[in-house]
Amino acid sequence: MSTTLPPESRMANDIARAFRHLPREQAIEAVAGHIGRFWDPRMRSRLTRFVDEGAEGIAPEVVAAVRLLMPRRESGTG
Amino acid sequence: MSLLKEPDFGTPERPGEATVSVEVDGLAVTVPQGTSVLRAAALAGVDVPKLCATDSLEAFGSCRLCVVEIDGRKGTPASCTTPVAEGMRVRTQTPRVAKLRQGVMELYLSDHPLDCLTCPANGDCELQDMAGVVGLRQVRYGYEGENHLAAEKDVSNPYFDFDPSKCIVCSRCVRACGEVQGTFALTIEGRGFDSKVSPGAGELFQDSECVSCGACVQACPTATLQERSVVDLGMPTRSVVTTCAYCGVGCSFKAELRGDELVRMVPYKDGGANEGHSCVKGRFAFGYATHPDRVMKPMVREKTTDPWREVEWDEAIATVATKLRDIQQRYGPGSIGAISSSRCTNEEVYVLQKMVRAAFGNNNVDTCARVCHSPTGYGLKQTFGESAGTQDFRSVARADVIMVIGANPTDAHPVFASRMKRRLREGADLIVIDPRRIDLVRSPHIEAAHHLQLKPSTNVAVINALAHVVVTEGLADNSFVAARCEGFEEWAEFVARPENSPEATEPITGVPAGELRAAARLYAQAPNGAIYYGLGVTEHSQGSTMVMGMANLAMACGNVGREGVGVNPLRGQNNVQGSCDMGSFPHEFTGYRHVADDTVRTVFENLWGRELLPKPGLRIPNMFDAAIDGDFRGLFVQGEDIAQSDPNLNHVTAALSSMELVVVQDLFLNETAKFAHVLLPGASFLEKDGTFTNAERRVNRVRAVMPPKTGKHEWQIICDLATAMGYPMAYDHPRQIMDEIAQVTPTFQGVSYELLDKLGSVQWPCNADAPEGTPTMHVDDFTRGKGRFVVTNYVPTDERTTSRFPLVLTTGRILSQYNVGAQTRRTGNVAWHAEDVLEVHPHDAEVRGIGDGDTVRLASRVGETTLRACVSDRMPPGVVYTTFHHPVTGANVVTTEISDWATNCPEYKVTAVQVALVHPLEAAATGAAEDDRLAVRD
Known part of the structure; x- marks a missing residue:
């Protein structure tokens, strides 16, 4: 039950689980859309970094969603 | 405004399209079918004497004072229980009924203390009024007969006295407890002359099932049930209609004062949300507003280990502005943010999020609604x-x-x-x-x-x-x-x-x-x-x-x-709806419009004269995470106690401790203030001018009963801070803030103080399509056009019970306390709930050797606390329950970081825990330590 994942990875996994009933491509779009719409850019950057560093413990749909978001990747400060 | 006395039509309204026309003392009146003669007379402008009747209660017909004569009918029927009939001709003043009424009053007064001049209800006593109305000049029965004048007074309730010697057994209190409140705690005990009002089976009020809503006090026509504050201070002389600052129901009250001293809060019959009813918090628990714990002067300190230093407003504002700008220079514009309060007015919240977006230059604003709705x-x-x-x-x-x-x-x-x-x-x-x-x-x-x-x-x-x-x-x-x-x-x-x-x-x-x-x-x-x-x-x-x-x-x-x-x-705090409406979320402007919407953002940019960010900012838990990571360094907390209310308190306090500047704006030195560097004293709701929006989208006026005791309105504090940070923000009055809200928010387009004063309140959307508001939404179409079905897959929570933490903790609230208790703990309400307790099912208690009242240790994987057990079968086996009203308990020490996938609202309702009996010697030591801690804090 406990998690040692960084918050961004944990929260992104939660989002992925909420959309897991969708076909894979739609689920990835939904995860990317949700993160893009509700997350501060620095959180997206941090998640992207975790994915780039090996995506340990991060759901595959999240990894794919991050790739989808990459062209829109932000370095902003929120 | 002088003392506001609302008209009493004697019996409730009977809405309906069918009408009946009657004549009362020669005055023609048309009323809905089913209306009582008493009410019809009142609507015609004729006041019929009455004692057991009041328009919040169904007619009872016991006092026999409202008797009338009706042409063509025998006898003298009680006008309260007699419905009107077409063509009825009623006479309310005849020698026959006058004699009957005098006889009734003589009987009442023969068993009533004749202490009118020193009675607390002097000037607000219907029995006194009726004696005058019926022209009573004598009591032929004398005063020496058998009576109830020696009946003992019940002063057990913290807020009102029950003096049965003054009771006329009209049953208004009993009926109010049943019909209005629905608790049925009161009854008439005994028969005939022995009849008396009784809470429960001969118990004291405080020991009974009475919930102290005040409906009985409100209904009582004499001084039998009387607010203690009126006994102590005397009758109020003026009223201000305002809105309760407790839960999301948003009850309207008449604040009744003598000069600037608040005597009592009386529920307002024209209040759209409450229609004349109240609860123990709104009705009585306002003493916190004048509690000696209130902070009245701004205070600053360099480090949280330093003592507080009182300063003038200018210095406090300048300190905050300088430090926030300094943090931004060193760590970037996104390194600071603010949390708005669901206890503050719409106007205060609006200017706060405006300050963040326009003066801070980011979208790091969130609201305590993050952790509830x-x-x-x-x-x-x-x-x-x-x-x-x-x-x-x-x-x-x-x-x-x-x-x-x-x-x-x-x-x-x-x-x-x-x-x-x-x-x-x-x-x-x-x-x-x-x-x-x-x-x-x-x-x-x-x-x-x-x-x-x-x-x-x-x-x-x-x-x-x-x-x-x-x-x-x-x-x-x-x-x-x-x-x-x-x-x-x-x-x-x-x-x-x-x-x-x-x-x-x-x-x-x-x-x-x-x-x-x-x-x-x-x-x-x-x-x-x-x-x-x-x-x-x-x-x-x-x-x-x-x-x-x-x-x-x-x-x-x-x-x-x-x-x-x-x-x-059902919204938790008074202005949860409003704080969300006002653009408190980091991704939304007012009216729930995303910051990425160029058209919407342009409206705000043009009005505010600043370029605004099109990306969301940090939510509250994200702020804490970012603080621990080191890139969020300054936080302004408006009227919230995140160090008590938010989950996983060890994480919260670690985040607060890691920031360079924490600014708390609050009435009291709350738990969060322990981590603060600047304390800006807030104003109580009695000192505020503005609006709250309740759970039914009703925008209610909050009117200042007295000037701010701190010398500054809370919206002024925000404006001063924004101005000191280089973004001039100035309003002369909160009505101008509401005008700006209406200008930029389609759902508030028609809202103004003028409209609110005219209508009393209004439910948004209020605009050209609905100039007087919208009680029911989505009538013909949904706001989004078609209602959208969304597949809702069940996903079990990550928080699972284990052999180490085999029970599930869930949390809630109790009637007499409110949220973190900062207000209600500083009132007489502690008489009902002096500490948080842990409800444990008898089975779970038995296998752990826990008895009712024992001190137990409550532990989760993130923390532990101790509190007293209450063995109860309200919970199913395997589930325990507590409240979070007391900081000593620290219930949120054990709640975890798990949150709603979409919004990060914490999962307060599910925490895997273990409960264990604390040895009595250890419990005694813990209790002593807590007493010491409280003594230091107080």
């Missing part, structure tokens, strides 16, 4: 198109089946609960979905048809199973769905799957399939089915999913868009 905003926006409940409170009077999910209205929203209970007594059916057996499940004259006592965290499985029954048994309202909704087919296919059936979900939810099926049929087949819900829905890892699940169910059954139906969040 943010899933409501998300879920209802996704399905209905608007982040708000669908009904007004009055709507419940038209409901045939009421489904209460994860809410405890009698404790947390008591005035609305009284409305609900009235409807239930009239025959509406009740379904309760809650792990805990809340009072509504079985209370006087109320019994739930179904109590689905689900396991915590399985809400979504239950709502899907209910929907499964609706779809597979052909109970859906197909014509409504076809005309008004989209996405039904996909959703119906989903919920109809075997894994969503009640039988399949029973092992997960613990709800017997047969019971669930019966509940689904009852709701679906009701002419009007209404859903009311609370934090037992939202504060879960699937809070948003559950909100959408309820919306799905309501749409499937055609239960949206008219009176008596709907999906209705």
Whole structure:
């Protein structure tokens, strides 16, 4: 039950689980859309970094969603 | 304003289209059919003497003072119990009735203390008034006969006295307790001359089931039930109509004063939310506003280990501005942010988020609604198109089946609960979905048809199973769905799957399939089915999913868009709805419009003269995470106590400790202030001018009863700070702030103080399409056009019980306390709830050797605390329950970081815990340490 994942990875996994009933491509779009719409850019950057560093413990749909978001990747400060 | 005395028409209104015309003392009047003669007379401008009648209660016909003569009828009927008939001619002043009334008054006064001049009700006593009205000049019976003048006074209640020597046994208090409040704590004990009002079976008020709502005090025509404050201070001389600052019901009150001293709060009959009723908090628990703990001067300190230093406002504002700008220079513009308060006015919240977006130059603003109803905003926006409940409170009077999910209205929203209970007594059916057996499940004259006592965290499985029954048994309202909704087919296919059936979900939810099926049929087949819900829905890892699940169910059954139906969040704090409406979320401007919307953003940029960021900012938990990571360094906290209310307190306090600047704006040195560098003293609701928006989207005026004791309005503090940071912000009056809100927010377009003063209150949307507001939403179309069905897959929470933490903790609220208790702990309400206790099922208690009242250790994987056990079978085995009103308990030390997937609303309602008996010697030592801690703090 406990998690040692960084918050961004944990929260992104939660989002992925909420959309897991969708076909894979739609689920990835939904995860990317949700993160893009509700997350501060620095959180997206941090998640992207975790994915780039090996995506340990991060759901595959999240990894794919991050790739989808990459062209829109932000370095902003929120 | 002088003392406001509202008219009393004697008996309740009888709404209806059919009318009857009658003549009263020669005056013609047309009234709705079913109206009493007494009320018709009052409407004609004729006051008939009365004592047992008042228009908040059904006629009783006991005092015989309102007798009249009616042409063509024998005798002298009581006008309160006699309905009007077409052509009726009534005479209210005849020698015959005058004699009868004098005789009645003589009897009353022969057994009544003649201490009018020193009586606390002098000037506000209907018995005194009636003696004058009937022209009483003598009491032929004398005063020496058998009487009740030696009856002992009951002063056990902290707020009002019960003096039976002054009682005329009119039963108004008894009826108010039943009809208005629905508690039935009072009764008339004895017969004939021995008849007397009694709380319970001869108990004192404080020991009885009385909930101290004040309805009996309000109804009493004499000084028998009298506010202690009136006894102590005397009768008030002026009134100011304002809005309660406790829960999301948003009751209107007359603040009654002598000079600038508040004597009492009296519920306002014209209040749209409460219509003359109140609860113990709003009615009586206002003493915190003048409590000596109030901070009156700004204070600063370099380090949190330094003592506080009082400073003038200019220095405090300059200090905050300089430090915030310095942090931004070193760590970037996004390194600071603010949290707005659901206890503050719309105007105060609006200027706060404006300061963040325009002066801070980021979107790092969030609101305490993050930790309560943010899933409501998300879920209802996704399905209905608007982040708000669908009904007004009055709507419940038209409901045939009421489904209460994860809410405890009698404790947390008591005035609305009284409305609900009235409807239930009239025959509406009740379904309760809650792990805990809340009072509504079985209370006087109320019994739930179904109590689905689900396991915590399985809400979504239950709502899907209910929907499964609706779809597979052909109970859906197909014509409504076809005309008004989209996405039904996909959703119906989903919920109809075997894994969503009640039988399949029973092992997960613990709800017997047969019971669930019966509940689904009852709701679906009701002419009007209404859903009311609370934090037992939202504060879960699937809070948003559950909100959408309820919306799905309501749409499937055609239960949206008219009176008596709907999906209705019961908001926790007074201005949760308003703080969300006002653009407190980091991704939204006012009116729930995304910051990425170029058109909307341009409106604000043009008005505010600043370029605004199109990307969301940090939410509250994200701020804490970022603080621990080191890139969030400064926080302004407006009227919230995040170091007590937010989950996983060790994490919260670590985050606060890691910041360079924490600014707290509050009435008191709260728990968060321990980590603060600047304390800006806030104003109580009695000192505020502005508006609150309650759970039914009703915008109510908050009017200052007295000037701010700190010398500065809270909206002025924000404006001064923004200005000191280089972004000039100035208003002369909060009405100008509301005008700006209306200018930039389509749903508030028509709202102004002028309109509110004219109408009393208004429910948004209020604009050209609805110039006097919108009591019921989505009537012809949903805000988003078509109502959208969303597939709601059940996903178990990550928080699981283990052998080490085998129990589930869930949290809630109690009637007499409010939120973190900062206000109510500083009132007489501590008489009812001096500490948080842990409710433990007898089985769980027994196997741990725990007895009622024992001190126990409550531990989760993130922390532990100690508190006293209350052995109770309200909870099912395996589930324990507590409240979070007292900082000493620190219930949120044990709650975890798990949150709603969509909004990050914390999962307060599910924490795996272990409970163990604390050895009495250790408990004594702990208690002594806590006493020391409290002594230091106080």
